[in-house]
Amino acid sequence: MAENLPITMKDIARALGISVATVSRALSDSPRISSVQRKRIQDYAKEHNFYPNVIGEALRHNRIQPLKVIGVIVPEFVHYYFASVLSGIEEKARACGYRVMVAQSNERYDKEVAICDDFYKNKVCGIIVSQAKDTKQYDHFRRLMDNGVPLVFYDRICTGVNGSRVVVDDYNGAYAAVSHLIETGCKRIAFYGSPMNLELSKNRYNGYHDAIVKHGLKVDEALVRLCDNRAQAEAITPEILSLPAEERPDAFFAINDDTAIGILYTAKRMGFRVPLDISICGFTNGERAIACDPMLTTVEQRGVTVGEEAAKVLIDQVEGTLPRNEVVMRVVRTRLVVRDTTR
Missing domain, CATH: 3.40.50.2300 (Response regulator)
Structure with missing residues (x-):
């Protein structure tokens, strides 16, 4: 289990042998839950670094619009391809009234986990990510999705998570x-x-x-x-x-x-x-x-087209044009450019 990423209400319910609904009510100080049970649940949540996703909860009850901030994870800024993808994401996001929060993993799994944690705490409405080379465990991605945060993978897609993706052919x-x-x-x-x-x-x-x-x-x-x-x-x-x-x-x-x-x-x-x-x-x-x-x-x-498509899929899922549980696959065609290093 990833240590830095907060647990979900499902995890609390499983650990305490109660329903998710009971956990939700206790964390909301509902009088329907006894004071003893509320304290037990709230203490466990605090001890295990639980961060309630108020944006996700509000969206589920249609009370407010999400914060219009998209989190983007790039493996390395120095690569032209990732920079061009980011340009496409920013262009599409800006046109739709969204801002972009960007971080690089430096090809490190531990940093990728920490970035996901930071994005979650900052209440981004969704995350676009290309996984680090050494990422072989995917709990941090699954937990984000369990907490209602839509993910869209680009370039390096994560086959261990059933999430939407935009790739080249x-x-x-x-x-x-x-x-x-x-x-x-x-x-x-x-x-x-x-x-x-x-x-x-x-x-x-x-x-x-x-x-x-x-x-x-x-x-x-x-x-x-x-x-x-x-x-x-x-x-x-x-x-x-x-x-x-x-x-x-x-x-x-x-x-x-x-x-x-x-x-x-x-x-x-x-x-x-x-x-x-x-x-x-x-x-x-x-x-x-x-x-x-x-x-x-x-x-x-x-890369610009990949970024635009990734942003479009994410925004459509955030705004409900696409169902959040629908896995979308977009493939961008490649083109061979013949120059002087081949005969």
């Missing part, structure tokens, strides 16, 4: 990219990916794998590496490019542009010609893709 984006590499003459294609607990990593790997198999080539698992940033790419690529010619890849497909640029920098430093000797494709289409030399072939993720 990772599989088809990867499939198109690798197919392009093969159709331009590449036969040994390396894949640099993120941890496989992330759904987007699985989907991009599957797109990579299926494109190779369907074009009659074989997947060499020795060329599949866990690597999703520039520093890692610069550290491991020299070993791969130092393999004998028959074992060396003639192309790389990277999970994001930063990783692809790390490959590009290393290949050039080692004397390889891009794309004559080595083709490289990324995934993002951020500003860095056109700032490198040669300019990077990449899959465009359309």
Whole structure:
């Protein structure tokens, strides 16, 4: 159980062997509950750091409108993609009269839990989140939903929680990219990916794998590496490019542009010609893709559109246009942008 996130009325009821209705009445000082029982329940709630969600309670009884503040969790501000998603969220939120409260998890589960706790205490009307890389427990998300706080996941969706999500078409984006590499003459294609607990990593790997198999080539698992940033790419690529010619890849497909640029920098430093000797494709289409030399072939993720769609789904659930218990899935199409790192 996550220690920092407050318990719910369901948790109190379960622990004390009473109904949720009894807990609710006791916490509201209802005379229908005996003074002894009220004190028992209130003491337990205080001892276990219970924070009543007055916004959620009021909404359930249609007494007030929610505070128009949306909480947004980004893994890291430095990534162009997350910044573009945030731009889309802010644009849509502002147009609908909402403000945005933003925090970054720095790819840490413990910080993500603390942010969820803070957002809950600050009575945000809903949260848009891309989970941290090392998040493998989801109690903090489930508890928010149990307390009536709608969640919408983007990019890194949480398969452990039945929540709404907005994602790009990772599989088809990867499939198109690798197919392009093969159709331009590449036969040994390396894949640099993120941890496989992330759904987007699985989907991009599957797109990579299926494109190779369907074009009659074989997947060499020795060329599949866990690597999703520039520093890692610069550290491991020299070993791969130092393999004998028959074992060396003639192309790389990277999970994001930063990783692809790390490959590009290393290949050039080692004397390889891009794309004559080595083709490289990324995934993002951020500003860095056109700032490198040669300019990077990449899959465009359309982060602004993802942000706009995520905000729209959340606001519709907050305002009742969409039922809060309805799980909404939106997929944003990708587009292959061919530049000079591929033949």
